Amino acid sequence: xxxxxxxxxxxxxxxxxxxxxxxxxxxxxxxxxxxxxxxxxxxxxxxxxxxxxxxxxxxxxxxxxxxxxxxxxxxxxxxxxxxxxxxxxxxxxxxxxxxxxxxxxxxxxxxxxxxxxxxxxxxxxxxxxxxxxxxxxxxxxxxxxxxxxxxxxxxxxxxxxxxxxxxxxxxxxxxxxxxxxxxxxxxxxxxxxxxxxxxxxxxxxxxxxxxxxxxxxxxxxxxxxxxxxxxxxxxxxxxxxxxxxxxxxxxxxxxxxxxxxxxxxxxxxxxxxxxxxxxxxxxxxxxxxxxxxxxxxxxxxxxxxxxxxxxxxxxxxxxxxxxxxxxxxxxxxxxxxxxxxxxxxxxxxxxxxxxxxxxxxxxxxxxxxxxxxxxxxxxxxxxxxxxxxxx
Numbered sequence: 001x002x003x004x005x006x007x008x009x010x011x012x013x014x015x016x017x018x019x020x021x022x023x024x025x026x027x028x029x030x031x032x033x034x035x036x037x038x039x040x041x042x043x044x045x046x047x048x049x050x051x052x053x054x055x056x057x058x059x060x061x062x063x064x065x066x067x068x069x070x071x072x073x074x075x076x077x078x079x080x081x082x083x084x085x086x087x088x089x090x091x092x093x094x095x096x097x098x099x100x101x102x103x104x105x106x107x108x109x110x111x112x113x114x115x116x117x118x119x120x121x122x123x124x125x126x127x128x129x130x131x132x133x134x135x136x137x138x139x140x141x142x143x144x145x146x147x148x149x150x151x152x153x154x155x156x157x158x159x160x161x162x163x164x165x166x167x168x169x170x171x172x173x174x175x176x177x178x179x180x181x182x183x184x185x186x187x188x189x190x191x192x193x194x195x196x197x198x199x200x201x202x203x204x205x206x207x208x209x210x211x212x213x214x215x216x217x218x219x220x221x222x223x224x225x226x227x228x229x230x231x232x233x234x235x236x237x238x239x240x241x242x243x244x245x246x247x248x249x250x251x252x253x254x255x256x257x258x259x260x261x262x263x264x265x266x267x268x269x270x271x272x273x274x275x276x277x278x279x280x281x282x283x284x285x286x287x288x289x290x291x292x293x294x295x296x297x298x299x300x301x302x303x304x305x306x307x308x309x310x311x312x313x314x315x316x317x318x319x320x321x322x323x324x325x326x327x328x329x330x331x332x333x334x335x336x337x338x339x340x341x342x343x344x345x346x347x348x349x350x351x352x353x354x355x356x357x358x359x360x361x362x363x364x365x366x367x368x369x370x371x372x373x374x375x376x377x378x379x380x381x382x383x384x385x386x387x388x389x390x391x
Contacts, residue, residue: 002025002338003248003249005026005027005028005252006253007027007028008028008029013255014037015040017041017254018041020330021334022045024045025046027046028049029048029049031051031052032052032263034047047110047112048113048114051103051105052264053117054263055072055264055265056082056119059082060082064266072264075098075101076097076101077095077098081098084126087129092137103138103141104141107146107147114151117137118131118155118156118179119131121157121162122162123159123168132175132179135180138183139182150228151185153188154190155172156262157172157190157191157192157193160194160207163211163212164207173218176188177219177222185227186228187227188219188228189230189231189251190230191231191251193260193262195212195237195259197209197382198258198281198282198382199376200373200377200378205388212241213240228248229246231250233253233257234258235258235282235382236386238252240352243351243390252337253333254326255325255329256270256326270326272284272320275333278309279363279380279383280336280359280382283369283373285320286370287369288316288369294367296310296313298365298366298367299366350390353387353390356390357387360380363383366379
């Protein structure tokens with residue numbers, strides 16, 4: 001089994017998991033989508049079912065996702081779970097009624113793992129009581145002995161300020177630890193839902209990436225030894241945390257979805273992108289053909305990067321198809337992951353650093369990418385910021 005955990009969001013993901021990620025430890029599927037997706041995943045692939053309670057980050061009435069609303073309203077007391085007034089003094093009986101029903105439905109898919117119901121983390125303390133109540137209810141449900149798989153506590157951040165600075169991290173860490181203990185969790189899944197780590201923002205270098213690394217360093221000191229730790233999905237920071245030993249399993253997208261989106265949001269139209277393997281990143285296809293032509297002029301034909309870019313240019317029309325481009329990204333990412341995983345465990349951080357360093361050096365010699373890449377126009381930018389946090 002490979003350490004990656006794909007987050008499966010649709011039928012296209014199922015097909016790509018079958019082709020490239022059937023060796024995953026588990027695959028995560030949202031409960032509302034499980035009835036139509038689970039049967040399309042490879043036989044024998046273990047499941048992680050997430051009930052989607054983080055959709056209550058916004059009031060139920062404000063959710064734009066009809067599928068999620070129809071899903072969550074089937075459970076008793078659902079309106080209380082998302083009600084800020086109820087959070088001030090949650091009624092434990094109503095919390096238990098909701099949690100018991102949600103978790104019982106998760107078990108119908110015979111999962112290896114279930115996400116413990118929790119609301120996303122906010123910057124104040126307004127959800128602390130509610131999350132502790134949800135955690136305690138999950139432990140009580142499990143005590144009935146009907147489920148012996150992994151119970152994963154989610155820590156879903158909703159603002160970078162919650163992770164960047166130590167004072168804020170300490171407060172959130174203490175609440176997470178409390179919920180972990182109350183829920184009797186098997187492990188922790190942590191993700192910053194606002195982080196698109198290929199965006200190339202200048203804040204990534206000295207603030208956001210170091211803050212995320214520091215959070216994982218600090219939280220694992222307060223979790224039981226041997227607990228399951230999961231990070232992501234991201235594009236590269238999940239890999240950085242994994243090679244540094246700060247998470248056991250990196251969560252990944254499947255050709256898309258390299259940023260976590262809360263349940264209940266409006267489905268977003270994925271942009272067509274292509275992986276640029278020598279640069280360990282992707283780029284939108286708009287304007288990319290001309291960029292590839294210019295880039296090839298700067299690369300020696302004996303360099304392996306020349307062959308990679310020439311292949312993209314020669315097949316650009318075919319690769320511009322949305323589904324074909326997703327497969328190209330998924331295939332590249334799997335190869336990248338396998339390349340890292342093949343290194344001795346103690347040497348993976350150095351191996352990733354060297355890969356990113358080579359991408360950085362190459363990118364410095366190339367012209368800027370199309371303007372659609374915004375703060376990540378410089379080809380080396382994504383590799384540079386990840387590289388600086390590897391060791």
